[in-house]
Amino acid sequence: xxxxxxxxxxxxxxxxxxxxxxxxxxxxxxxxxxxxxxxxxxxxxxxxxxxxxxxxxxxxxxxxxxxxxxxxxxxxxxxxxxxxxxxxxxxxxxxxxxxxxxxxxxxxxxxxxxxxxxxxxxxxxxxxxxxxxxxxxxxxxxxxxxxxxxxxxxxxxxxxxxxxxxxxxxxxxxxxxxxxxxxxxxxxxxxxxxxxxxxxxxxxxxxxxxxxxxxxxxxxxxxxxxxxxxxxxxxxxxxxxxxxxxxxxxxxxxxxxxxxxxxxxxxxxxxxxxxxxxxxxxxxxxxxxxxxxxxxxxxxxxxxxxxxxxxxxxxxxxxxxxxxxxxxxxxxxxxxxxxxxxxxxxxxxxxxxxxxxxxxxxxxxxxxxxxxxxxxxxxxxxxxxxxxxxxxxxxxxxxxxxxxxxxxxxxxxxxxxxxxxxxxxxxxxxxxxxxxxxxxxxxxxxxxxxxxxxxxxx
Ligand code: AMP
Numbered sequence: 001x002x003x004x005x006x007x008x009x010x011x012x013x014x015x016x017x018x019x020x021x022x023x024x025x026x027x028x029x030x031x032x033x034x035x036x037x038x039x040x041x042x043x044x045x046x047x048x049x050x051x052x053x054x055x056x057x058x059x060x061x062x063x064x065x066x067x068x069x070x071x072x073x074x075x076x077x078x079x080x081x082x083x084x085x086x087x088x089x090x091x092x093x094x095x096x097x098x099x100x101x102x103x104x105x106x107x108x109x110x111x112x113x114x115x116x117x118x119x120x121x122x123x124x125x126x127x128x129x130x131x132x133x134x135x136x137x138x139x140x141x142x143x144x145x146x147x148x149x150x151x152x153x154x155x156x157x158x159x160x161x162x163x164x165x166x167x168x169x170x171x172x173x174x175x176x177x178x179x180x181x182x183x184x185x186x187x188x189x190x191x192x193x194x195x196x197x198x199x200x201x202x203x204x205x206x207x208x209x210x211x212x213x214x215x216x217x218x219x220x221x222x223x224x225x226x227x228x229x230x231x232x233x234x235x236x237x238x239x240x241x242x243x244x245x246x247x248x249x250x251x252x253x254x255x256x257x258x259x260x261x262x263x264x265x266x267x268x269x270x271x272x273x274x275x276x277x278x279x280x281x282x283x284x285x286x287x288x289x290x291x292x293x294x295x296x297x298x299x300x301x302x303x304x305x306x307x308x309x310x311x312x313x314x315x316x317x318x319x320x321x322x323x324x325x326x327x328x329x330x331x332x333x334x335x336x337x338x339x340x341x342x343x344x345x346x347x348x349x350x351x352x353x354x355x356x357x358x359x360x361x362x363x364x365x366x367x368x369x370x371x372x373x374x375x376x377x378x379x380x381x382x383x384x385x386x387x388x389x390x391x392x393x394x395x396x397x398x399x400x401x402x403x404x405x406x407x408x409x410x411x412x413x414x415x416x417x418x419x420x421x422x423x424x425x426x427x428x429x430x431x432x433x434x435x436x437x438x439x440x441x442x443x444x445x446x447x448x449x450x451x452x453x454x455x456x457x458x
Contacts, residue, residue, distance in 0.1 A: 004032050009039060011060065018098040028053035033206045035060060038182055043200040045183045045192075047207040049331070050084070050306075054154075055091040058182045062126070062150040063092070068101045071123025072147030076175065078131055078168065080158040082108040082278065083285075083306055088154060089128040102126065107143070109133045110278050115394075115424070117142045131159060131167035138174055148175040156185040157192055158304075165191065172199050217334035219342045221354055221367035226347050230261045232370045233317055236343050237267060237295070239375030242313035244288070247297045248329055250318040258317055259297040267379050272298040282423060283388070287458055290419045290430035292386040294379065300325060308332060316344035319353045323360035345370070384418045384430040387440060390454040392425045401449050402429050410442020428458075 004026045006019050027035065030048040038044050038061040048054040062075040077092075079085040089106045096102045105119045107129030113136065120142050127134070127143065137143035151172065153159065159168060181200045185192050196203055224232040233247065249255045252273040259271035270284045270293045285306065287293040296308075300320065314333045320326050326344075334340025346354060346367055358365035391397050399420040406412040406429070416439075418430030431439045436457065443455045 009035055009060075011039075011064065014098040015060070015063075015095075018095065022094060024056070030054055030206070031057050034182075037204050037206070038180070039064065041180055043181045043183075043203040045185070045188075045196050045200065045203045045205050047186060047188070048184055049186055050087075051310075051332070054184055055088055056095060058150075058152045058154075058184070059088075059092045059095045061180070061182075062152070063096050063099065063102070065149055066096075066099070066102055066125050068099065068125065070147065071103075071125070073124055073127045073143065073145060074147055075126045075150040075152070076134070076145060076148050076171075077126070077128040077152040077154060078134065078159065078171065079128065079154045080130065080162055080164070081304070082110055082130060083281075084155060085128045085130060087306075092126060092128065096126075104128060107133050107137060109136075113137075113140075131164040131171060134171055135167045138171065145171070145174045146176060149179055151175055151179050151181045153181070153183045153185075153195075156183050156195065157187045157189060160189075160191050160195070165195075168195070216338075217330055217340040217342050219330065219344070219365065221344045221346055221365060222370040222373070223367045224345050224347060224370045228370075229317065229345055229347075230258065232345055233258065233315070234262070234265050234267070234378075235370055235373055235375065236315065236345070237262075237379055239373040240313060240341065240343065241375070241379055242294065242315075242341075244291065244294050244311055245296070245313040245315050246303060246308065246311060246329075246332065247295060247315045247317050248303070248320070249297060249299060250320075252299060254318065255297045255299055255302075259295075262295060262297070265378060267295060268293050268382050269295040269297060272296055272302045274299070274302055283386075283428075283458060286421050286428045287386045290384055290386050290421065290428065292382050292384040292430055292458070294382050300329070303329075310338065311340070312338075313341045313343065316342070319344055319346055319350055319357075321353075323357045326357050327360065381433070383432060385433050385436040386458045387429050387431055387436070387443065388456050388458055389427040389429065389443070389448065390425075390456075391448065391451070392423045392427050394424055395449070395451075395453075397422055397427050397449065402427060405443060405446055405448045406431075406439055409446040410439055412439050412442065 030052045034044055034046050034057040066074055079088055085106055085108050089104050092104050103124045104126045105124035107116050109130055109132050183196055249258055255271040255273045259269045262269040272284050288296045311333045314330050330342035354365050402420055406417055407414050412435050416432035416435045421428045
């Protein structure tokens with residue numbers, strides 16, 4: 001029998017207590033398979049997706065090796081996108097919070113390089129970033145990799161798809177040969193095999209068969225007409241009243257059209273597409289995570305790599321082209337033992353897609369006419385509103401400072417304060433809508449860490 005408790009791994013007492021405080025009770029499938037090998041210093045090539053708990057599988061081993069007194073970069077984590085890098089860094093920070101003075105720096109494109117150079121000057125134990133920007137820093141000699149003992153390639157197949165092969169090679173060649181290399185990839189095409197052959201030493205290959213148990217996701221399909229899709233979507237939302245949901249569309253234009261229509265119908269909705277500036281993108285995601293917006297309308301591309309999982313409902317406004325994408329989309333629901341719901345709209349002409357999805361899953365799927373549903377024409381508004389504070393990690397703001405300002409001077413009960421997210425230059429806090437006016441006024445009038453900052457409602 002395998003032991004799925006973290007206690008079996010020989011981690012420090014402090015780390016075990018930290019994992020416990022983070023709600024990590026048992027190892028996930030990929031952790032159970034990879035952690036013993038990775039903690040033993042082996043090179044690993046593993047197949048796992050976001051949501052499988054993969055971040056901890058590489059973060060725990062690398063953290064166990066960090067020497068806080070050595071300020072050279074000791075671990076390098078390469079990710080395809082800024083979103084993934086940000087999520088990974090956040091998780092690494094959580095897993096490192098019992099270890100004092102460990103610095104994690106994010107180096108991604110799309111952001112000015114100056115502040116990144118500034119953070120590197122102060123020393124960084126762990127670097128998380130995208131290949132292009134890391135290469136820029138190497139060229140400028142603002143980053144050195146000669147002390148790296150662990151290299152992680154996260155979503156390696158996507159990095160190669162995005163044309164990062166040459167950058168990755170250049171980067172790896174500047175790391176010591178005796179490093180540990182951990183590679184994660186959802187697929188194993190030939191270029192991944194060759195990347196692994198060239199840069200890993202006798203890697204152990206691990207795959208976790210069932211990434212999600214399809215039985216846990218209830219899949220329902222509704223027939224409508226092209227011209228009535230917007231109304232049909234409102235009907236779906238009114239009937240099922242999802243607490244939170246992603247609505248997938250084919251195109252950026254469709255995301256705009258759909259979110260505009262839902263807003264017109266009084267349903268709080270945000271659109272996520274590739275046209276958004278990074279800052280707006282961050283804000284959209286934060287509002288969705290902070291539950292101040294229930295519905296996120298997105299394209300597959302925009303949703304890729306997002307740390308949004310354990311969703312109660314996924315909706316396909318447009319059915320994807322192929323069954324693999326469908327399965328990937330709906331895999332964002334039905335996690336962690338909870339039953340998920342996947343709702344899809346289809347038109348008469350899309351019957352073949354339904355057959356394809358059924359065949360792929362080995363089941364026969366049928367669609368009901370949308371008219372069979374009834375429900376209210378609108379949805380209840382979200383419980384929270386997000387406030388943005390114009391001060392972040394740069395100003396050394398911590399969640400406790402914000403919570404203190406709210407519950408102290410502003411007189412807001414702690415129970416009315418939801419999630420708090422701190423970015424480099426801004427902080428976001430979810431406030432129950434009942435007391436949001438009071439919280440806004442209190443924060444505007446009062447001080448956080450002895451200073452007053454601009455506050456606004458998103
Ligand atoms: P990841 O696949 O690394 O993006 O992780 C998905 C989410 O699962 C993260 O929010 C983790 O904090 C959480 N998580 C990872 N491992 C565990 C575990 N063993 N028990 C509970 N939660 C976990």
